[in-house]
Amino acid sequence: MICYLFSEPIYFLFSSDVPALLYYTHIPATLIALFVGFYVFWNGKQFLLNRLLFVISIFFSLWTLSTLILWTNIHSDFMMFVWSFSGLILGSISIFCIYFMYVFLSKKDVSVRLRLFFLTLLSPLLFFAPTSLNLSGFNIADCDAFNFEWLPFRIYYSLLGAVAMIWIFILLVKWYRISEFAFKKQIVLMGAGIELFLFSFFGMEFFATYFTKIGLFQDSELELYGMFGMVIFMTYISILVVRFKTFNIKLLATEALVWGLAILIGSQFFFIDVPLNMLLNAITFASSIILGYFLIKSVKKEVKQREELAELNLELNDLLKQRESLVHLVTHKVKGSFTRSKYIFAGILDGTFGDINEEVKRRAQQGLDSDNGGIDTVDLVLNADNLQKGAVKYEMKDFNFKEEVERVISEKELSVEAKGLKLEKNFKEDNYNLLGDSFWLKEVVNNLLENSIKYTKEGKIIVGLNKSEDKILFYVKDTGIGITEEDKKNLFTEGGRGKDSVRVNVDSTGYGLFSVKLIVEAHKGKVWMESNKEGSGSTFFVELNVA
């Protein structure tokens, strides 16, 4: 029997007797739901959560298809056939939403008992769907069956929607309390998405039918707005996929955005009437697909490079750790060898092994000096490594920095004289007490002065101390070889040795100034170098805080 007051739809689903909003709400929502559901399913068929989302999107699509048929078609037999599944589809959406949330929250399947309970809840809808207790007749004048629906049946499946909302809400609250912080964010997103979907979907559907039945509305157009709930739900699902890798899928935000836009633009084809608009939409659609493809390709390339870099970084960290342990092993072995031979030479020199002639004495002294130099070098490298790792614990105490400087100068006087250099002190009278580790700050002074002696062939070295309010400025000025602009870049870096420095000092390790920098920075101070204005040589400055 046909609804004689209405015209036959074009292409099965397109009719001029329906509100334009019908296509605008149904088609994009269905396409998005199907796309997301299928994408999630395809990328993780083995996961129950993915399969359940797919089932929900299928039931939702069946619902939208059935409502499109009921709005546009005019054959009562076919419409009755389709209408008879409405309750079953809506009830299934409710039950599968609950099932889905259980699996999402607990990350495992529900018990057999609970699954049977779900089936029990669905059973009235299953058994009564094809009977007169669901639908008994059809009005071909109005082209609907609202007045022939059995009210208890209708109330039952609408109630299932409300039950699903309350049930899911209780689950969300329960799991939110016991979950870790990272998962709490996912619970909030998923919970908001599914609750908004159920509320808009069932709420609008119920009110639309109720108001139509009591005669407040002419038709159930209000239910069309409920479809937007699915778009919101799928948006939340996409966020979960992109941000939290939920559903075990690797999806880029760009991909989700491009495909979402393509679906929205593409779905406009179903409700555009004007040919020019159709053409413009086709151009926009094609452009968005092509540009989106290249955008995704370039973003994927970038992401791949980033992932490779991250992998390389991990490998590099491993290599650094290996190198570190190797350095420690080698330096300790070397230091042990130097120490053993040092004591042998010392023993020869102090007569432990009997009387020796002058030549042997001279050679033994050379050996002892060489060993001491070797031990100093190993200590320097080890110290730099420990300082860099943060393995050094500074004992911060109040001490007189000037006294430590004086002590270093007196220790170096012999070697200064041996090189024929002149050492001058330029200390302004003041209190040079500061809070710091005297041992390591002495190492700083020692290092800078040692460098100046090594790299100064002739002339003088000036060691100075100044104080201004809460800062102490220490400097070592020499008339040495100076530092080229190129070498300045490598100063204070790990293993950074200048070309000239290697030429003058073959034992240069490149760890001395690096250690100085680490120690000074640990004391919240500053270290820097300036070339002398008056000619050759350079000045190294260290600025330290008093407190």
Add this chain to the structure above:
Amino acid sequence: MKINFREHIFSLILTPLIIIICVISYFRFMVYRDYIVEYEGVCDPLVDKCFIGCEDDACTTEYYYTLIQKYAHDLYKECGNDVTDCEEANICLPDDRECSIVYCDVEVDGALCSIPTNGLDNLQNDINVDVGEEDLLQDNDIDI
């Protein structure tokens, strides 16, 4: 391949049930047409108490109708798919399993009803011969 029934209990029960329901529904509605059809039947306001309908939103043109309910299977046999211009659709036949024609009831439907012209004449006559007014307003439902 062995399927674990307990693990797939949901789909193993639900899927066949849905298929069975589809088949039953198909036969009930598409093949046997086992449902009631309601539609607007022809009504003569000169004779019967008809419902008044509007041809357009502004209600510039009115039409008159009765509400008819028939068993879809019978109606299809009598008129085919389209009930318009089908004489049998407007009357209840002895072979019809379920059929009712509802006329307008002023007490229930009020202004939606038309009062038949001959009814007005009768009313005048009734007043003259002192006949009860309730006769005029009685329900004219015919059930077979």
